[in-house]
Amino acid sequence: MTLFRALLAMSLILWSMSSTSGRNLCFDHFLGAIIAAVNQIVDNAKASVLEIRVLTGHQLNQVFEPTLGVEHLLARLFANTRLCKLGSVGGTDASVRTFSDGSTSKLSKACRQFLINPSMDKDMKKWSAEGLAYLSLNADIKEELIEDKEAVSALVEMSRNGDLSILFGVVTTFVNLTNSYEKQEVMPEMIELAKFAKQHVPEDHPKDTVEYINNRCRVLCECQVVTALVALSKSQSKTSREMIARVFNAICELQELRGYVVQQGGVKALLKLALENNTQNGKYISSQALARIGITINPEVSFPGQRCLEVVRPLVNILHPDCSALQNFESLMALTNLAQVSPSVRTSIIKDNGFSRIENYMYEEHPMLKRAATQCLLNLFLSEDTAKLFEGDTDRVKYLMVLCDDEDMDTVKAASGALAMLTGISKKSCQKVFDAKCWLENLIQLVSSKDSDLQHRGLCIVHNLIDCGNDCAEKVVETQILEILVAITRPEVDDIDHKIKDIARSALKRAEEQKLIKNIENLNTE
Structure with a gap:
């Protein structure tokens, strides 16, 4: 027992020291004494001997086979798992090799064999999964594991049983396979500086490129990994729940x-991960996964019934400065789709602090964020509650008019569309249009645009302004806009859609009714 404790202590000491410290212990007589003790001590001590042997620089091939040849499988597996920990010392750095070539692969194969063996009990499979959790930091091992669909399916099946004792090994392996662990971004300048100072710079493995990662995600989904994640999400560990969210998000990236x-119940699990008992980062990641689902799948299908309302808060939560620009953008896109579903969803977005957060991103310098926010606002105008927010003492209408001259064409379409809807339901907003110094210039650009969508929106705004009352109508009719309206309605102009002509004709008719212009037919003949 004393020898066992001494070996175990030596193992722990070596773990806490740098990898080169083991070289100081490489004395032949010392190692010889340790290896000679292998057959005289208990099984757990054998595992410690293995660690010391490897840490002191000996090749794993020399000790792996004979030392693991013990009677008890649990001891073999215990030793195997501890060696897997040693094999993960380099992490994802492709330039670090703890063991000789092929040794890590042997460990991985041993773990997989234990995992798929039906005669093995729960504890043995748990240790196997934990071994793979350490080894799967290596991209070569990731590819070996993902090609072994039987082993992947075994990991999934273990999770479905609801046994949370296997949580660490299984979830960590899934995180490694999907490369969804947290990555520290290093500036290129810092890398060059480290090279200049002759410091070690971690290298990315060629099998950790996007192509390989996407393929691994596809295989995991084919093996129904979502059902495993749903079962494991019952864990109360915040760290584990964040890891589960990371895997979900990596899958939803595709x-x-x-x-x-x-299909496999992931949305319900993600909602709980985004709102309950999770780290703040885990909540953000879960919400991003929900946003990605809401972008490409009809919200009425992906979030049926009450879930359309439940998903609003997680999406609004990632419209936050602490979140990445990508998370902000994807949230805005998903909210844009949600806002089309029903009045109750739009009301929920507005009341859940969504309007103010969406509006903030309309002032962003990043063109995609500005565009997404403006498009989201456009759909919110389907609710009259949104229009009321523009009627107060604010410059919101003025800013929409300014956006009609934005460099990004999609932003212009969204802003002009929002103005067309707003001026159609709010007379106060019609009057506010003229507060913008650029109102005339921008409206002329819109109504004379060669883009039929922009022209249609511009004519709708003009029509609404004329229909608002004499004050607004006079300001429009006194400008060059009247001439453009007349030109559009001329019979010889045949390259304009008849719907656009009808709107222009209706605007002129309304101006005629207010006795601001002569008879329309007379105008067309002049």
């Missing part, structure tokens, strides 16, 4: 795999 998440 548009083609989002259907698997919806």
Whole structure:
């Protein structure tokens, strides 16, 4: 027992020291004494001997086979798992090799064999999964594991049983396979500086590229990994729940795999991960996965019934400065789709602090964020509650008019569309249009645009302004806009859609009714 404790202590000491410290213990007589003790001590001590042997620089091939040849499988597996921990010392750094070539692969194969063996009990499979959790930081091992669909299916089946004791090993393996662990972004300048200072710079493995990662995600979904994640999400560990969210999000990154998440009950699990008992980062990641689902799948299908309302809060939560620009953008896109579903959903977005957060991103310098926010606002105008927010003492209408001259064409379409809807339901907003110094210039650009969508929106705004009353109508009719309206309605102009002509004709008719212009037919003949 004393020898066992001494060996175990030596194992722990070596773990806490740098990898080169083991070289100081490489004395032949010392190692010889340790290896000679292998057959005289208990099984757990054998595992410690293995660790010391490897840490002191000996090749794993020299000790792996003979030392693991013990009677008890549990001891073999225990030793195997501890060696797997050693094999993961380099992490994802492809330049670090703890063991000789092929040794890590042997460990992985041993773990997989234990995992798929039906005669093995729960504890043995748990240790096997934990071994793979450490080894799967290595991209070569990831590819070996993902090609062994029987082993992947075994991991999934273990999770479905609801036994949370296997949580660490299984979830960590899934995180490694999907590369969804947290990555520290390093500036290129810092890498060059480290090279100049002759410091070690971690290298990315060629099998950790997007192509390989996407393929691994596809295989996991084919093996029904979503059902495993749903079962494991019952865990109360915040760290584990964040890891589960990371795997979900990695899967949802691929548009083609989002259907698997919806079909296999992933949305319900993600809602709980986004709102309950999770780290703040875990909640953000879960919400991002929900946003990705809401972007490409009809919200009425992906979030049926009450879930359309439940998903609003997680999406609004990632419209936050602490979240990445990508998370902000995807949330805005998903909210844009949700806002089309029903009045109750739009009301929920507005009341859940969504309107103010969406509006903030309309002022962003990033063109995609500005565009997404404006498009989301456009759909919110389907609710009259949104229009009321523009009628107060604010410059919101003025800013929409300014956006009609934005460099991004999609932003212009969204802003002009929002103005067309707003001026159609709010007379106060019609009057506010003229507060913008650029109102005339921008309206002329819209109504004379060669883009039929922009022209249609511009004419709708003009029609609404004329229909609002004499004050607004006079300001429009006194400008060049009247001439453009007349030109559009001329019979010889045949390259304009008849619907657009009808709107222009209706605007002129309304101006005629207010006795601001002569008879329309006379105008067309002049």
